[in-house]
Amino acid sequence: MNRTMTVVALLGAVLAWAAPLRAQWQPERSGTTAELRALLAVSERVVWAAGRGGVFARTLDGGATWRSDTVPGAGGLFFVGVAATGADTAWLAGTSFADSIPDARLYRTDDGGRSWRLQWRSTRVGIFLDGVRCWDARRAVAFGDALDGRMLVLSTSDAGASWTRADSASVPPALPGEAGFAASGTALAVSRVGARGGLGERLLAWIGTGGGGHARVYRTRDGGRSWSVAATSMPAGATAGIFGVAFRDERHGIAVGGDYSRPRVPGALALRTGDGGGTWTPAGPAAPAGVRYGVAYVPGTGTPTLMAVGPSGSGYSTDDGGSWTVADTVAYNTVSFATASAGWAAGPDGRIARWRGPWPARRP
Numbered sequence: 198m199n200r201t202m203t204v205v206a207l208l209g210a211v212l213a214w215a216a217p218l219r220a221q222w223q224p225e226r227s228g229t230t231a232e233l234r235a236l237l238a239v240s241e242r243v244v245w246a247a248g249r250g251g252v253f254a255r256t257l258d259g260g261a262t263w264r265s266d267t268v269p270g271a272g273g274l275f276f277v278g279v280a281a282t283g284a285d286t287a288w289l290a291g292t293s294f295a296d297s298i299p300d301a302r303l304y305r306t307d308d309g310g311r312s313w314r315l316q317w318r319s320t321r322v323g324i325f326l327d328g329v330r331c332w333d334a335r336r337a338v339a340f341g342d343a344l345d346g347r348m349l350v351l352s353t354s355d356a357g358a359s360w361t362r363a364d365s366a367s368v369p370p371a372l373p374g375e376a377g378f379a380a381s382g383t384a385l386a387v388s389r390v391g392a393r394g395g396l397g398e399r400l401l402a403w404i405g406t407g408g409g410g411h412a413r414v415y416r417t418r419d420g421g422r423s424w425s426v427a428a429t430s431m432p433a434g435a436t437a438g439i440f441g442v443a444f445r446d447e448r449h450g451i452a453v454g455g456d457y458s459r460p461r462v463p464g465a466l467a468l469r470t471g472d473g474g475g476t477w478t479p480a481g482p483a484a485p486a487g488v489r490y491g492v493a494y495v496p497g498t499g500t501p502t503l504m505a506v507g508p509s510g511s512g513y514s515t516d517d518g519g520s521w522t523v524a525d526t527v528a529y530n531t532v533s534f535a536t537a538s539a540g541w542a543a544g545p546d547g548r549i550a551r552w553r554g555p556w557p558a559r560r561p
Contacts, residue, residue, distance in 0.1 A: 222511070222525050222542060222550035227254050228265035233543035235279040235289070235328075235382040236491075238535035243284045246543050247276035251291065255310055257284055259539065260551045268304055268313045277379035278328035280337050285309045288316075288357065290329035290339050292379065301326040303339060305357045316357040324349075327377030328385035332400050333393070338421045340385055340404050343371035348404065352421035367423040372409030374435065380457065381491030381506075381531035383441035390447050403474050405452050407431070407438010414442065414452060416474040429468055429477040432456055441492040445501055448473045451480065451518050453505050455488030460508040462487060467505070469518050480518035485510045491531035491542075498537050498556045506532045506542050515556065 227233065233248035244260065247253040251271030256263045268276075274291030281287035286307050293300040301324045303317040323344055331337035335356045341349035348371055350363040377384050384405045391398035400420035406413050412431035417424045429452065431439050437456035444450035448471055455466040463486035468477040483489050487509035495502040501517035510526035529548065534540035540552040 221553060222527065222529075223553045224548070224550045225256075225260045226263060227543070227547045227549040228263045229254060229547040231547055232530070232545050233547060233549065234380060234530045235276050236531040236533045236541060236543045237279045237281050237287075237382075238533040238539055238541055239281050239283055240535050241539035243281075244533070244535075244541055245279045245281045245287050246541075246549060247279050247289050248543075248547075249275045251276065253279075253289060253310060254549070255284075260541065260549075263549070264310075265547075266310060270315075271302070271304070271313075273298065274300065274302060275379070277326065278330070278339065278382040278385065280329045280331035282331065282334045286334050288329050288331060288337055288339075289313075290326045292324075292326040292341070299324045301341060303329065303351070303357065303360065314357075316353075317351065317360040325376070325379070327379045328382050330385050330387040330402070332387055332389045332420070336400065336420060338385070338387065338402050340377060342376040346370055348375070348377070348406065348415065350404075350421055350424065354420070363421055363424065369415070369424060369426040372411060372413070375406050375409035375413070377404065377406055378408075378438060378440045378454070378457075380440050383443065383491045383493065383531060384439065386442045386444050386450070388444055388447060399447070401444075401447055401473075403442050403444065403450065405439030405442040405454065407433050407440075407454060408435060409433060409438075412438040412454060414439065414470075414474050414477065425475075427475055427477065430465065430479065431468055431477075432464060432466075440488065440490045440507075441505070443492045443494050443503070445494045445517075449501070449517070450474060451492055451494075451503055452477060453483065453489035453492045455507075457488050457508075460487050461485075467518050467521075481514065481520040484512040484521035485523045485526060491529070493532045493534050493540070495534045495537055495540060495556065502537075502556055504532050504534065504540065504542075504552070506530065506544070511542060
């Protein structure tokens with residue numbers, strides 16, 4: 198009797214530890230068939246998404262229902278980045294994918310998408326935005342491909358009433374061909390350290406790039422006024438580089454990428470840093486194999502947990518990128534988690550899904 202109970206208890210413990218293997222993405226109705234590349238889970242109930250054709254979508258009930266619409270006058274744009282602070286306030290970064298029609302814009306809403314204000318626009322040749330993120334409702338940063346030999350970095354501290362480009366002297370020169378990848382909106386990550394407005398407050402941001410001879414990560418500690426850059430070992434080239442970056446604190450982060458022309462080829466497609474992005478070393482081989490477009494940390498788990506997505510599917514790591522487990526083979530472009538129990542992925546054809554299932558219990 199005691200022996201039987203012991204076996205049952207051990208079996209239960211094994212099944213509990215293996216619980217993430219039973220977790221899965223559960224599809225939801227986004228209300229659109231447009232490809233989605235921008236995604237941000239603000240909370241367990243509020244999520245914003247956006248994509249091709251000027252389309253955006255929002256849920257206020259944790260994905261049970263989604264409302265989608267098109268920003269007036271933005272039908273020719275692909276929204277590649279979203280920043281939001283709640284159910285009402287959000288920014289969208291949109292860009293034209295047609296070389297013959299250069300156009301890049303930043304929009305903001307303060308009424309949940311019922312109306313949008315165009316805050317910044319450029320139609321100069323070569324303009325291309327790759328993402329936008331915010332530290333709070335007044336302070337945000339956006340970036341785009343190199344112009345005049347420097348990556349384009351824009352910032353605002355007045356809720357977008359004005360956007361200022363970082364001075365060229367404060368941004369390292371771009372490599373020949375260097376650019377961002379607008380595949381997931383996660384090539385830009387932000388973090389805020391210290392009390393808001395206090396002397397010790399630091400506004401941090403990281404940008405992953407490719408396209409040139411090296412895939413690199415730019416970083417700022419002063420809200421985008423000045424930047425440094427670090428080379429990485431991620432494969433680089435015209436179709437290869439870093440597609441997504443995420444940080445769990447000011448020192449520890451992950452970068453994922455690869456070559457979008459070889460979507461399922463294995464390689465060293467995940468890198469880690471422990472010094473805030475100054476140096477990067479290979480993490481465990483991504484699973485499933487292939488280029489990773491988007492990556493996110495999962496807050497509130499027992500160990501540093503990550504989810505990464507791409508054309509070959511999605512995979513997660515519960516040891517800060519050291520090893521990866523295949524979660525699904527459905528293609529997704531982007532991913533975002535608000536809490537351990539509230540995460541979403543989005544991708545082609547309006548696809549959107551919520552992650553359902555437990556994570557490993559906190560280790561003693």
